[in-house]
Amino acid sequence: MAPAAGKRVKGVQIFRPFVYGTTARPFDEKTNPKPPGIPDDHTHSWTVFVKGIDDVDITYWLRRVQFKLHESIPNHIRMIEGEKGKPFELHETGWGEFEIAIKLYYAPESAEKPQTLYHHLRLHPYGRTEEEKEAMRLNGGQVISWAYEEQLFNEPYEPFYELLTSGAMPPAAPPPPKSSGSKSSSSGGGSKGKEKDAGKQVVASRTEGGVLERSAMIPLTNRPGQPFSRETEQVEIKKLKEALVKVEALMAKTKEEVQAKEKRLKELKMEAAKG
Structure with a gap:
């Protein structure tokens, strides 16, 4: 954890939504063939991840994620460094279900201690009813176990507050390039007025229901692969x-x-x- 820098922004809470969980698929010769070198007793391929809602980038506040897998798995503690625009994820194969410890490491400007989440890897269809289990079986056997979460930063330090809130909107459109003409381009009342207007930046507006980088907005409707x-x-x-x-x-x-x-x-x- 980095040493505290600056003052805290009193009376302010900032939250950032994200999704974590696992996706698993049974090996199948047609749809999910087993790669060479995979042990014979491994029945599934699976992925564990942490990502932004609607796949927006979250690496500006979350810098690395540690996944602690079952001890029987070689190199069972994995650290994934953040890459802008990409989820924190790792891919594995296996045959059994177990609990995964997910440790979140924040940007050093936050001066926040790492936090740990726990998620149960699911390889087999599950649900509250047999209908829910059957729907999962009909989905090509893909077992999705995702959780929506909101990271709350209470009274963040000033540098981290700036980091969290800058760039929440798309950048304003840059002013058009100035004319290559000489003095004549800046002389006369009309020219000055045009130059003044040209120097203005167009303020971009957010699309209704859209989710942008460094935004806490949630989509209005579901989209394929985005259930939240x-x-x-x-x-x-x-x-x-x-x-x-x-x-x-x-x-x-x-x-x-x-x-x-x-x-x-x-x-x-x-x-x-x-x-």
Whole structure:
């Protein structure tokens, strides 16, 4: 961790969304043939990764990622250095599932300690229902186990704050080159006015729902290979509301049953007292 530099920006919290997880596929002669030299007992190829939402670059705040794999795997602790525009990822093969420790190392300007996430490698279809498992089987056997996360930086140091917030919008369009003419190009009121307008930069605007580098925006809708969006969020919120209705109905039913039992118990006590 680098020594603290500058002052903290008080009362400010900045978050940056990212995705981490694993993608696995069984070996198949047609769709995923086993490469030469792979042990006979290895049944799957898989990838573990950390990347930006909608594949935006996150290397300006996340500089390296350490993946700690199962100890039976040669060189089981791997450090991946950030490359601009590329995800932090490693590719492996195997036959068993295990927990992967993912350690995040931030930019030195942050003066933040590394943080560790844990993710369970999944090689086989899974889900809450048999329908979800079957859908995964029909997807060419590809098993996607991804998680959405938001990295929160609380009151970051000034240099890191500048690093996080600069470039959140695309750069403004550069002014057009000046005329190669001599003094005549800058003389006269009309010429001065044109030169003044030419020196202005056009402010770029963000596309609605677009996700840009150094942005905390989330896509409005899903796209192929990008399952996290406001649309996904609304679907999950709907599921939670439906589940809440079911829970409330179950609680009401349970309450009625408890009240009925209490009433019956009271009646039995009264009958016993009379007898």
